[in-house]
Amino acid sequence: MPQRDSVSWTTLISGYSHNGLPAHSIQTFTSMLREFEFHNGQTQDKFDPFSFTCVMKACGCLGCTPFALQLHSLVVKLRLGAHISIQNALVDMYIKCGAIGFAESVFFGIEEPSLFCWNSMIYGYSRLYGAYKALDLFSRMPEHDSVSWNTLISVFSQHGLGVKCLFLFLEMCDRGFNPIFMTYGSVLSACASIGDLEWGAHLHARILRVEHGLDAYLGSGLIDMYAKCGRLELARRVFDCLEERNEVSWTCLITGVAQFGLEEDALALFNQMRQASVVLDDVTLATVLGVCSEQNHAAIGELLHGYTIKSGMDSYVPVGNAIITMYSKFGDFEKAYLAFRLMPLRDTISWTAMITAFSQNGDISRARECFDLMPERNVITWNSMLSTYVQHGLSEEGLKLYVLMRRRGVEPDWISLATSIRACADLAVVKLGMQILSHAIKFALISDVSVANSIVTMYSRCGQIKEAQKVFDSIYVKNLISWNAMMAAYAQNGLGKKVIETFEDMLKTECKPDHISYISVLSGCSHMGLVVEGKHYFKSMTKVFGISPTNEHFVCIVDMLGRAGMLDEAKEVIDEMPFKPNATVWGALLGACRIHHESHLAETALKNLVELNPEDSGNYVLLANIYAESGELEGVANMRKLMKVKGIRKSPGCSWIEVDNTVHVFTVDDTNHPQIKEIYIKLEEMMKKIEHTGRYISSVSSPHRSQKYHSEKLAFAFGLLSLPSWMPLYVMKNLRVCHDCHSHHCMSTLVLHFGLILNLIGQQEHQAIFINQLLTDNHLVHTSWRRESGQILTPVHCTRGSSSTLGAGAVHSYTIMIPIELEQDPVIEGSVSLKERRCSVHSWIFNSR
Numbered sequence: 001m002p003q004r005d006s007v008s009w010t011t012l013i014s015g016y017s018h019n020g021l022p023a024h025s026i027q028t029f030t031s032m033l034r035e036f037e038f039h040n041g042q043t044q045d046k047f048d049p050f051s052f053t054c055v056m057k058a059c060g061c062l063g064c065t066p067f068a069l070q071l072h073s074l075v076v077k078l079r080l081g082a083h084i085s086i087q088n089a090l091v092d093m094y095i096k097c098g099a100i101g102f103a104e105s106v107f108f109g110i111e112e113p114s115l116f117c118w119n120s121m122i123y124g125y126s127r128l129y130g131a132y133k134a135l136d137l138f139s140r141m142p143e144h145d146s147v148s149w150n151t152l153i154s155v156f157s158q159h160g161l162g163v164k165c166l167f168l169f170l171e172m173c174d175r176g177f178n179p180i181f182m183t184y185g186s187v188l189s190a191c192a193s194i195g196d197l198e199w200g201a202h203l204h205a206r207i208l209r210v211e212h213g214l215d216a217y218l219g220s221g222l223i224d225m226y227a228k229c230g231r232l233e234l235a236r237r238v239f240d241c242l243e244e245r246n247e248v249s250w251t252c253l254i255t256g257v258a259q260f261g262l263e264e265d266a267l268a269l270f271n272q273m274r275q276a277s278v279v280l281d282d283v284t285l286a287t288v289l290g291v292c293s294e295q296n297h298a299a300i301g302e303l304l305h306g307y308t309i310k311s312g313m314d315s316y317v318p319v320g321n322a323i324i325t326m327y328s329k330f331g332d333f334e335k336a337y338l339a340f341r342l343m344p345l346r347d348t349i350s351w352t353a354m355i356t357a358f359s360q361n362g363d364i365s366r367a368r369e370c371f372d373l374m375p376e377r378n379v380i381t382w383n384s385m386l387s388t389y390v391q392h393g394l395s396e397e398g399l400k401l402y403v404l405m406r407r408r409g410v411e412p413d414w415i416s417l418a419t420s421i422r423a424c425a426d427l428a429v430v431k432l433g434m435q436i437l438s439h440a441i442k443f444a445l446i447s448d449v450s451v452a453n454s455i456v457t458m459y460s461r462c463g464q465i466k467e468a469q470k471v472f473d474s475i476y477v478k479n480l481i482s483w484n485a486m487m488a489a490y491a492q493n494g495l496g497k498k499v500i501e502t503f504e505d506m507l508k509t510e511c512k513p514d515h516i517s518y519i520s521v522l523s524g525c526s527h528m529g530l531v532v533e534g535k536h537y538f539k540s541m542t543k544v545f546g547i548s549p550t551n552e553h554f555v556c557i558v559d560m561l562g563r564a565g566m567l568d569e570a571k572e573v574i575d576e577m578p579f580k581p582n583a584t585v586w587g588a589l590l591g592a593c594r595i596h597h598e599s600h601l602a603e604t605a606l607k608n609l610v611e612l613n614p615e616d617s618g619n620y621v622l623l624a625n626i627y628a629e630s631g632e633l634e635g636v637a638n639m640r641k642l643m644k645v646k647g648i649r650k651s652p653g654c655s656w657i658e659v660d661n662t663v664h665v666f667t668v669d670d671t672n673h674p675q676i677k678e679i680y681i682k683l684e685e686m687m688k689k690i691e692h693t694g695r696y697i698s699s700v701s702s703p704h705r706s707q708k709y710h711s712e713k714l715a716f717a718f719g720l721l722s723l724p725s726w727m728p729l730y731v732m733k734n735l736r737v738c739h740d741c742h743s744h745h746c747m748s749t750l751v752l753h754f755g756l757i758l759n760l761i762g763q764q765e766h767q768a769i770f771i772n773q774l775l776t777d778n779h780l781v782h783t784s785w786r787r788e789s790g791q792i793l794t795p796v797h798c799t800r801g802s803s804s805t806l807g808a809g810a811v812h813s814y815t816i817m818i819p820i821e822l823e824q825d826p827v828i829e830g831s832v833s834l835k836e837r838r839c840s841v842h843s844w845i846f847n848s849r
Helices: 006-018 022-035 049-062 065-077 084-096 100-108 115-128 131-139 146-158 162-174 181-194 197-211 216-228 232-241 247-259 263-275 282-291 295-311 317-330 333-342 348-360 364-373 379-391 395-407 414-427 430-442 449-461 465-474 480-492 496-508 515-528 531-543 551-563 567-575 583-595 599-612 617-629 633-646 676-691 711-722 739-752 843-847
Strands: 654-659 662-667 729-733 756-760 768-775 780-787 796-798 812-818
Touching (some): 022 049, 115 146, 131 146, 146 162, 181 216, 216 232, 216 247, 232 247, 282 317, 295 317, 317 333, 348 364, 364 379, 395 414, 395 430, 414 430, 430 449, 480 496, 551 567, 711 739
Parallel strands (some): 729 756
Antiparallel strands (some): 768 812
16 A cells, blocks of 8 residues: 555454454554654554554453553553543453453543443453452442343353352343343353252243244253253253254263263264264363273274374364373373373463373372473462372472462462361371461361361371361261261270261261271271170171271271180181281281280281281281290290391381471480480489389380380470470370380379370381270279271370369379380391481471461
């Protein structure tokens, strides 16, 4: 053109923008700016405001916030901000760029915003502040139109607030606004999200009555709604009645069929879709690739992968994500990683899928490497990495990641909190758990049932059973996991009768138990010596609820019979098991043999244990202790020789306590601590006081080294020296506690009047003894039980009454729950390396505060 004015330029800019070429639109706009000359505002009239609205629309499509700020500055410079169209375009552009704060500033700077601005800000507020803030802004609008109502209904539907979405739809109709096809789509999606079939059917009837037919859009919504509400036959009838079927209709039906586990039918529908010459889009392919994630459809999945490469659709992000997930479920992690590396574009779902794949493969280092390389992360990604650590027993690393997550300003959701509290439960660190509990209160997630369940577990594993009970009672709607968590809490803290009471209360609520429920019940019967009741529950598990017993249930039965001294019957139960018993079952029998000094049967148990788990030193140690307590020194020597020949080394013991944000580690007969002299003096004072009661004698015998200076005794003495008298002592230990230390701890809490919590870390495949003691001025009663091996162990929790109650006839109840294993046994002695001390369990989190 020999001459070009603003209309010429604006026409070209608008043409590019409307035809899906936003980059060309912006390029043309910049060329226009270069051609026009600026002379102190004299060129203001040369510009058509419509050219700015077109280029702002293009900028919003690209989501380029820096260029949006430049356009805004140019509008201010040229004094074009008073135009309503410019105001509308500015607000819309910032919202599409995700810069809601800038949109808000522009919006509140407009004296009388148009309806377009109000409607745009409703959507913007929903992205920045959530659906209810958008509703608040909606209520402040001077007037509403159908777009306002449709936008708000769509917002609540997209946020999963289905019930409120339905109420808004009713209010919209009452106000005289007629819904359009997009309104129906949002409301049908809301019905599907809450599973409200009655409402969905009502909408279906209304659509047929008012709209006089179904198009592909509404038909797809109905198919999706009926499928998600569990009425697949109705979804199929709607599909068959559609005169026009597009790729969305087919995809909705395929997804619905796949949700019912009918993979073969879903693949048959996909073949019919291809025969009908329907164009395949990225959503359809991603859906079908998800159907092929089962191992028996691996060949079809690989063929589909080849088709995506041939058609060029493997470059679509949803398709690439589905390919990664498919290969991960096949267990072919290298192909999953190859597909990930070949993706030209990746989103957070891509990275999260790869992290999950590495986690499933047990490759934690590569999962973390992938996490660190992510360009941006959301809370789901943080949760994925956090769960990876906790599920693989790296709870300490998981808590470090949670701290990093909070430092980066990421707000946790219920999954973050539940997982982090579970990590605290695994480490039995209640102080950290209470800090995370405060976050749950801060973010209004304390009432979430999953978070509450994890809090119950944390308190119970830290010995605070009353706090666990309070949290359990506060759960308004308890699910099966809630009941199981509370029953496990009682079982782990030796309260067998409370387990049975809770189980019966659960049955009254018509909550059906599962195999985990019965593990706690049988464990409770075992702790209380309720053999008859235990047998009854074991039989009812199968007859009443159809639950097949597993190794864990047989462990409880063997443990229960063993505690009652019925060793022959326990052996018969093992012999009659319908499958091969694992090491945990034989471990329970071995522990029972130690209690009843049955060395012959213990040899049989050890023989089977060695076959199943030859590297576990605990089994050899336990049998050696049985020989030692029976006076069979030759058997002790044989065990020592056997362990030496096989190169098996017993894990050395250490204990640690946190004082002033520093973790202090002790080993048996420790001499390295800077205050070791004061510690030994304090320990001697403790010994004299408890020996003076006549109820405790320090254990020194020929087959054992002196148990006087075991590591946890040194840690307790240091705690008494360093911590105030009102503070409970919180000691961590990596091995089980010997009989002498157990008696020492019980008497110390009574005589010295302090609270004691001892946590045992890393205990597996061993036995434990639980002692429920009733101490009075005149007698000390012990009732001993064995605990099944393999169970997660809980702390010793000794709490004292106030000093004013320590008069004549005062009674103090102690629930002492500590496993029994000699820290220095007759089999092997060893030094503790720095790696084995586990001395950094929780000091870091307090230093970060």
